[in-house]
Structures are given as structure tokens and as C-alpha cells.
Amino acid sequence: MKLPNFLKSPASRVPRWDCPKTEIIEFPDPDEVIIPLEYPGQILFQPLVEEGDRVARNQPIGRSEFGNFVHASISGRVKEIRLIWSARSFRVPALVIEKGDAPALAPGKTLSLCGLDPASATRLDLLRAGGVVSPWTLPGPDRREGGIDDIPEIRHLVIWALGEEPTIFNYETLLGSMPEAASDWIHHIREMAPSAEVSLLVRLSHETWVRKLFPEDVRIIGIPDSYRDRIERVVIPRVTGIEVPNTKSYIDYGIAVMSLEEVQASHEAFLGRPWIRKTVTLAGYGFEEPVTLRAPLGTPIRVLLESRGLTAPPGGRVLFGGPMKGYAQFSDDTPLCKFHHGVFLIGKDQLPSEVNLTCVNCGRCTEACPAHLQVHLIARSIEFDLILEARAYHPEACHDCGLCAFVCPSHRPLVQLVKIAKKYGA
Amino acid sequence: MDSRWNVADSPHWRDGSSLAKVQLCWLVALIPALAASVIRFGTPAIRVILLALGTSIILDALANRILPGRDHTDNWSSATLGLLLASMLPLNAPWWLVVVGCFLTIVVGKKLFGGWGGYPVHPAALSLAMLQVSWPSRMDYTASLLNSTWKASIVEPMRLVKGIGAGAEAYIDRTDLLLGTQAAGIFSGMVIWLLLGGLLLLILRQISWRIPLAFLVGVLACSWILELLAPGRGASPLFQILAGGTVLAAFFLMPEHTTSPVNRRPMLIYGLMGGILLVLIRTFSSHVDGVIFTVLLMNLFSPLLDRLTPKIRGLEVSRNA
Numbered sequence: 001m002k003l004p005n006f007l008k009s010p011a012s013r014v015p016r017w018d019c020p021k022t023e024i025i026e027f028p029d030p031d032e033v034i035i036p037l038e039y040p041g042q043i044l045f046q047p048l049v050e051e052g053d054r055v056a057r058n059q060p061i062g063r064s065e066f067g068n069f070v071h072a073s074i075s076g077r078v079k080e081i082r083l084i085w086s087a088r089s090f091r092v093p094a095l096v097i098e099k100g101d102a103p104a105l106a107p108g109k110t111l112s113l114c115g116l117d118p119a120s121a122t123r124l125d126l127l128r129a130g131g132v133v134s135p136w137t138l139p140g141p142d143r144r145e146g147g148i149d150d151i152p153e154i155r156h157l158v159i160w161a162l163g164e165e166p167t168i169f170n171y172e173t174l175l176g177s178m179p180e181a182a183s184d185w186i187h188h189i190r191e192m193a194p195s196a197e198v199s200l201l202v203r204l205s206h207e208t209w210v211r212k213l214f215p216e217d218v219r220i221i222g223i224p225d226s227y228r229d230r231i232e233r234v235v236i237p238r239v240t241g242i243e244v245p246n247t248k249s250y251i252d253y254g255i256a257v258m259s260l261e262e263v264q265a266s267h268e269a270f271l272g273r274p275w276i277r278k279t280v281t282l283a284g285y286g287f288e289e290p291v292t293l294r295a296p297l298g299t300p301i302r303v304l305l306e307s308r309g310l311t312a313p314p315g316g317r318v319l320f321g322g323p324m325k326g327y328a329q330f331s332d333d334t335p336l337c338k339f340h341h342g343v344f345l346i347g348k349d350q351l352p353s354e355v356n357l358t359c360v361n362c363g364r365c366t367e368a369c370p371a372h373l374q375v376h377l378i379a380r381s382i383e384f385d386l387i388l389e390a391r392a393y394h395p396e397a398c399h400d401c402g403l404c405a406f407v408c409p410s411h412r413p414l415v416q417l418v419k420i421a422k423k424y425g426a
Numbered sequence: 427m428d429s430r431w432n433v434a435d436s437p438h439w440r441d442g443s444s445l446a447k448v449q450l451c452w453l454v455a456l457i458p459a460l461a462a463s464v465i466r467f468g469t470p471a472i473r474v475i476l477l478a479l480g481t482s483i484i485l486d487a488l489a490n491r492i493l494p495g496r497d498h499t500d501n502w503s504s505a506t507l508g509l510l511l512a513s514m515l516p517l518n519a520p521w522w523l524v525v526v527g528c529f530l531t532i533v534v535g536k537k538l539f540g541g542w543g544g545y546p547v548h549p550a551a552l553s554l555a556m557l558q559v560s561w562p563s564r565m566d567y568t569a570s571l572l573n574s575t576w577k578a579s580i581v582e583p584m585r586l587v588k589g590i591g592a593g594a595e596a597y598i599d600r601t602d603l604l605l606g607t608q609a610a611g612i613f614s615g616m617v618i619w620l621l622l623g624g625l626l627l628l629i630l631r632q633i634s635w636r637i638p639l640a641f642l643v644g645v646l647a648c649s650w651i652l653e654l655l656a657p658g659r660g661a662s663p664l665f666q667i668l669a670g671g672t673v674l675a676a677f678f679l680m681p682e683h684t685t686s687p688v689n690r691r692p693m694l695i696y697g698l699m700g701g702i703l704l705v706l707i708r709t710f711s712s713h714v715d716g717v718i719f720t721v722l723l724m725n726l727f728s729p730l731l732d733r734l735t736p737k738i739r740g741l742e743v744s745r746n747a
Contacts, residue, residue, distance in 0.1 A: 007631070
């Protein structure tokens with residue numbers, strides 16, 4: 001039974017979209033891809049090719065300090081290396097590759113270009129050579145790239161097979177379209193953490209059929225449809241029973257959190273095939289229903305939208321991610337990257353109001369906050385430049401889930417104000 | 427590419443609520459009691475209600491022009507406050523009393539503190555308290571009903587109990603109290619209709635159930651204990667709930683957003699303390715009905731109570747002590 005929205009508590013009013021489409025549409029190679037030489041704020045890659053070089057699909061084109069690689073997602077010619085704004089507004093160098101017709105590299109060839117011998121390479125080497133940004137390749141705090149030695153023993157492996165955001169369906173669709181294969185992938189990744197308890201997070205309504213498909217040693221956990229129950233920092237402690245401080249990385253507590261697609265990419269990487277295509281759910285303004293594509297990494301948003309006969313709505317917003325946590329873009333040239341799960345469009349007439357009236361102390365933000373923060377007090381303190389007072393309310397526990405601003409009747413920019421409190425004096 | 431896009435931080439959705447919608451819910455919740463009052467009293471009730479409503483809105487607009495702030499007149503908060511004030515005014519309130527009451531509510535109680543969200547105590551309660559202290563004879567609910575043709579008692583129920591002790595309850599029919607046939611403000615005594623409105627506020631998720639419930643439980647428990655300890659001294663528990671403005675306070679004055687706590691445990695303590703305080707004031711003070719003073723006192727407690735915050739999740743253990 002569905003309650004009308006005004007009878008629900010404000011925090012459970014985030015609409016959950018339906019996704020009737022269950023297949024992933026393979027996206028053809030675009031004329032040009034833009035591959036940033038970074039993973040947002042965490043890894044920087046040195047280019048292995050120069051402007052004008054011919055590259056083949058799967059060819060490593062950038063290498064990081066610790067041996068993570070980035071690969072050409074299409075074959076062609078390196079048109080230029082230039083600075084771009086990445087999806088999270090980092091100014092980073094990127095390789096622009098023009099489409100050509102060279103054949104893709106064979107797996108063994110890719111590995112040898114990465115300097116690995118397929119016979120003696122360890123699994124970790126293979127993950128890094130495959131460009132998989134897994135917990136093992138990014139062990140530092142907040143998944144910053146670090147050395148190999150500091151990985152603690154993994155006791156919990158949590159795999160997301162659903163999107164956190166209410167409009168993102170790529171992992172659900174991936175699991176639904178190839179469930180048997182997913183079982184193989186999970187089996188394969190287990191070898192990285194033989195003693196870990198493996199949990200697969202699925203949509204609550206899918207729990208029963210998924211459970212039939214998987215061996216008994218994988219815990220299938222149904223996650224309810226409401227957004228508040230899906231926020232990662234809320235779900236992980238519930239699933240593992242370990243309270244992870246918001247400022248710490250899961251891996252420090254022996255928890256590896258991956259998406260199903262990262263598991264698939266790891267499986268491919270063990271076979272010597274790099275991660276060069278990414279699933280992404282397109283939804284929002286102009287779409288009749290959400291569409292999940294699998295496109296080469298580096299495909300600009302514009303090309304993705306054009307393939308559906310759409311353009312970015314003028315005066316509206318183009319988001320990488322979903323409506324609750326997504327990043328608004330100021331260019332539709334921003335390329336698809338490994339951490340993008342969705343593109344969401346908001347029309348000019350659907351923009352959220354930002355009138356920023358005074359706080360009336362209604363308490364909805366505090367009621368909605370999954371971290372139990374005194375959001376209204378943090379926001380008020382920041383408004384009056386009381387940074388130290390705001391810090392005393394521990395804004396660093398904020399997950400940026402956006403529920404406070406979602407429910408605020410005064411339409412205050414609460415997430416921004418809390419972010420300021422987080423930044424200052426941290 | 428020439429098109430420009432709108433850029434902002436997440437979230438990019440809002441739940442469709444707004445300050446005006448919040449106040450409209452409160453106005454709608456007041457309508458049953460208001461309608462019952464208009465049907466029962468006719469023109470005199472309409473006179474005070476419209477005068478209070480109009481004056482409040484005009485004063486709010488004027489104050490906004492002189493001291494522009496972010497509390498705009500179109501958020502309906504002055505209408506709700508004006509109605510709440512009117513609900514507690516006597517039927518025969520002279521026009522100047524209504525206008526002064528509205529001035530105290532909107533300009534003194536609300537605008538001088540910075541508008542909705544800034545005031546420390548409920549503006550309508552503040553205004554009522556000032557009127558009661560300044561013109562006690564004009565604020566006499568009993569006198570306002572001298573011309574009524576009711577068969578029921580026209581003496582304010584709590585005043586009767588105060589005068590002749592708990593025995594007075596024998597003169598007053600509980601059903602009359604429930605249906606609003608009691609000497610009270612214009613609609614502060616319309617118990618069943620106020621309950622209906624309060625229920626609406628709860629269903630629409632405008633207020634939390636914690637404050638009204640804790641308040642009513644506080645009233646019941648305290649008066650029950652008093653009855654056990656000193657029989658005949660105060661009114662019985664049910665009488666305390668039905669008489670005077672208890673229900674109005676429980677659903678409309680105590681849970682007002684700005685002046686009530688936002689955390690769960692503080693809400694319960696706030697309601698419970700309020701209920702106990704109400705019964706104590708009614709039983710032991712010289713005031714007839716302590717509703718207004720209870721609300722004011724508890725409002726002042728609310729920031730202190732709100733320091734009882736829930737445990738923050740996701741902090742490092744050493745800092746979460």
C-alpha cells in the first residue's frame with residue numbers, strides 16, 4: 001500500500017523511481033573520448049603516450065605512482081592532452097582520443113604493456129593493471145591511493161547491487177541481466193579476501209529470487225526502498241555491525257565496500273582485461289523512463305544524451321549522480337568516469353527553490369538526519385559566523401545525504417552550510 | 427554550446443514543503459473549532475475573529491515594510507497567530523483590546539524578536555498574558571457570556587472549581603465541556619473541534635505526537651496524584667483536560683515550531699513538565715487558568731531542554747563521550 005506523500009514523515013518523502021527496463025543497452029564507440037588522468041582527488045596518472053600517438057583499445061595510457069593504470073577505452077589517435085574540469089570540479093589533465101579503427105589489444109598484450117608477466121603477476125598487480133579502483137588498490141584514508149603494506153585483513157566484503165540514489169538502477173539492472181555471471185564474479189573476488197564474510201545488498205523486493213541464485217556463503221541483504229535506509233554510511237554499520245566513524249575509511253576497519261560493477265571489473269582484471277566500459281543510468285527531464293547504458297569511459301555527457309535524442313535542458317541542471325547527492329555540471333563535455341553511476345537531468349521549471357528564509361526551528365532536518373546531527377544549530381551558527389560553535393556540534397559526522405535540505409520548509413541551503421562547518425577548522 | 431545551466435550543490439530535490447504550506451496546515455487545523463464557534467455565537471465571534479485576522483496581517487505587512495526581514499507576510503504566520511489570539515479572547519472584547527492584542531502579538535511578540543523563527547516565547551501567548559495582566563476585567567470569560575441563553579453553567583469552569591472547590595464539578599456537565607458549551611475564549615473551549623484539528627496536524631505530520639501526548643499525560647498524572655494526596659483541593663483529571671484551554675495548549679500552543687524543542691526526548695520532557703506545571707498553577711496559584719503562563723514558562727525552558735541531544739552517529743569514539 002502506498003501512502004500519499006503528505007501523510008509520510010518528511011524524510012521518507014524522497015520518491016523512489018521505478019525502473020521497468022531490465023536490459024543494459026550497449027553504447028557504440030563515440031567519435032571522441034576524454035579520459036581524465038585522475039581519479040577524483042585521489043589518484044593522478046602520468047601519461048604513457050604523447051599527442052599524435054596511435055592507441056588501441058585496452059592500451060594503458062596513464063600510470064600512477066603506485067602502479068594503477070588507466071586505459072584507452074576506444075582505439076584511435078591521441079588528439080591532444082589538455083586541462084579539463086572534471087565532474088567534481090577538479091582541474092585535471094585529460095587525454096582526448098579520436099576514434100580510429102585499430103583492433104583492440106589482446107589481454108596478454110595489455111599486461112605486458114603494464115610491465116607484468118601474466119604467469120607471475122599477483123592478483124593485486126592484476127587489479128591495478130586492470131584499472132580497477134577497488135578497496136585493495138586504494139587502501140588509504142578515503143580511498144586515497146596508498147602502499148600495499150597498509151591493507152588490514154578484510155573481514156567483511158560488502159557488495160552493492162543497487163543504487164544509493166533513487167534514480168540510479170545500473171547495478172540492479174546488471175544483476176538482473178546476468179545473475180549467473182554475477183555469481184562467478186563474486187566467487188572470483190572472494191579470492192582476494194578468503195576469510196571475509198560476503199554480503200550482497202539488493203533491493204528488498206528482489207531478495208527472494210536473488211537468494212535462490214547464490215551459494216549459501218553469500219549473505220543476501222534486502223535494502224528497503226526508502227532513500228534514508230540506503231545511505232551508504234548508514235547501511236554499512238547495519239550490515240557489518242561495525243560503527244565506522246564518518247571521517248575514517250572502511251578499509252581501516254576491515255571492511256571492503258564495492259559495487260557489483262567493480263566486482264565484475266575485478267573479475268575481468270584477473271583475466272587480463274582492463275575496465276574500459278561503465279554502466280550508467282540516464283534519467284530525469286525528457287526521459288520517459290530511466291535507461292541504463294554501458295558506454296566507453298570518457299564518453300561526454302552530450303554524446304550519451306544525443307543518443308537518446310535529448311540535449312541538456314537550457315537553464316536546468318545536468319547532474320552526474322542522482323538528485324540527492326549528484327554533482328551539477330557546467331559543461332556537457334564532462335566525460336563519463338568510473339565513479340559515475342547516473343546522469344540526471346533537471347528542467348528549468350523543476351529547479352529546487354533556494355529562497356533561504358530564516359530557520360523556524362521546526363526540527364525536520366534534525367528528525368531526518370541519519371547521523372542525528374543538530375543541523376539547524378550548525379546552519380544557524382554558520383550563518384552568524386560562529387564557526388567554533390558550529391564545530392562543537394560535530395558537523396564532520398555529516399554524510400552529505402541531503403535529507404536535511406530536502407525536508408527544509410524554509411528552503412535553506414543546509415548541506416552547503418554544514419559543509420562550510422566541516423571544512424573550517426577540520 | 428550556448429546554453430547555460432544552473433549549478434548548485436546537492437540535493438537537487440526538495441519535498442515540496444514551504445513555510446506558507448506549514449502555516450496553511452495550521453490554519454486548516456483551526457477551522458473546525460472556528461466554524462463551531464461561528465455557528466454557536468454568530469456575529470460577535472465573527473467580529474473578533476475577522477478584526478484579529480485583518481489587524482494581524484496588516485500590522486505584519488507594515489512591520490515588514492519598516493523592518494524588512496526574511497519573515498515575509500505571505501508565509502501566513504501572522505494569520506495563524508491572529509487566529510490563535512482571537513481564539514483566546516473573550517466574546518465581548520472591545521475593538522481596541524483586539525487591536526492592542528494583535529500589536530502585542532505581531533509587532534512585540536514576533537517582529538521585534540526577528541520574526542518567525544526568532545521569538546523565544548509564543549507571541550499569541552505573550553500577548554494574551556499581557557492583556558490578562560493589564561485588563562483583567564476585560565479578559566473575563568464569564569462576563570462575556572452574561573447575555574447567553576445557555577442552560578449550562580456560564581461561569582468559567584476552572585473559576586468555579588477555584589471558588590468552591592472540586593465539588594463544583596457536580597454543576598458542570600462533562601459532555602458540555604467536550605462540545606464547547608463552556609465559558610472560555612472564542613474558540614479555546616471548543617474541545618472536540620480542537621482535538622479534531624490537532625489530529626489533523628498530527629496526520630499531516632506538522633507536529634510530533636510527543637508534545638501533545640506528554641502534555642496530556644502530564645496533566646492527567648499530576649492531577650491524579652493531587653487528587654490522591656489532597657482530595658477536593660483541585661479538579662479531577664478528566665475535568666482538567668476538558669476545561670479551559672488545555673487542549674488548545676496541547677495541540678496548538680505547546681508544539682509551536684519555533685518555541686518547542688526539536689529533539690525527541692526533550693519533546694517528551696517539555697510536554698510532561700508543561701502538563702504538570704499547568705495543574706500546579708491551576709491548583710495552587712491565584713490565576714484561574716494557568717494555560718498561558720504554562721506555555722510561556724515552558725517556551726523559556728525549551729532551548730535548555732534541547733541541549734539533551736541524541737548521540738551522534740559516525741563520530742570517532744573518543745569524541746563521542
